[in-house]
Amino acid sequence: MSSDTSRRVKTADALHSAAIRLLRLVRTEDAQAGIGPAQLSALSVLVFRGEMMLSELASLEQVRPPTMSRIVDGLVQRKLAQRASAPGDRRAVKLTATAEGRKLLLAGKARRVRTLAKRMEGFTKDEMTTLQVAAELLGEL
Amino acid sequence: MSSDTSRRVKTADALHSAAIRLLRLVRTEDAQAGIGPAQLSALSVLVFRGEMMLSELASLEQVRPPTMSRIVDGLVQRKLAQRASAPGDRRAVKLTATAEGRKLLLAGKARRVRTLAKRMEGFTKDEMTTLQVAAELLGEL
């Protein structure tokens, strides 16, 4: 095994642990949202990627269509998302976030990001630059 | 609002998104573990931090004691962890990962890390250095 590979594995391990810790830190804010993690995550995709079919959303969320069907039930009951029949295929369902859904989601995300930003107050400008570049690199994964 | 704060919020946002993407990427490997995410996560804490009381594990995992009690039921049934009465307090329960539990967990984590490392093959040495330093910084959160 090359030393490049060894280094990649070590860094991957450290990033993996860091990602778990980071999300654990901000997850505490989600209790205020009033909906479960699956609904919150699905709504997030609808808000940031826009309207889509149920099967596409299920695929992005790494769950099976029956699971997503029930998650969407919850979102629709709470008026956070809408079901509409897809144009051109009456079997399919087009999902859209409502204005209320967008509002709830953006507020929740802002709470998470603020919590994280507060934790980062001790970092220097150079450290912030490193983190910023790292975040961009990880965006290419 | 100072521009330092604004920068922190932007970077926090980018890191938050990156962490979500990263864990979504590696989560696909967990299906092979044969146990659910809550059991896997609890077992991970037992393996990496060592034996502890149920209430402590519940606190670390950000769930209530009744929830952890049932998660531990599952681990014990599968012989991945053991319950023992705590020395000096017969109300309390001391939890330990079994050898089998350690093995299952380490195999699962290795799969995750390998998957992530493979995705990082395109990065240059400099980029790897940035990521490595960033992971260390995030460890201080």
Add this chain to the structure above:
DNA sequence: GGCTAATACTTAGCATAGCTAATTTATAGT
């Protein structure tokens, strides 16, 4: 020593979230 209060965990019962299998409705291929 013996009440009382607090603590650690479990049990009971509910909602949410994951799955597979089977059903319903609509589209596509020949």
Add this chain to the structure above:
DNA sequence: ACTATAAATTAGCTATGCTAAGTATTAGCC
């Protein structure tokens, strides 16, 4: 038109989250 395929839902199971209530033990106090 007939058959096969596809999209979503329904049914029913397990797992995972909660609160409220119960059980057993320990701690505090006089």
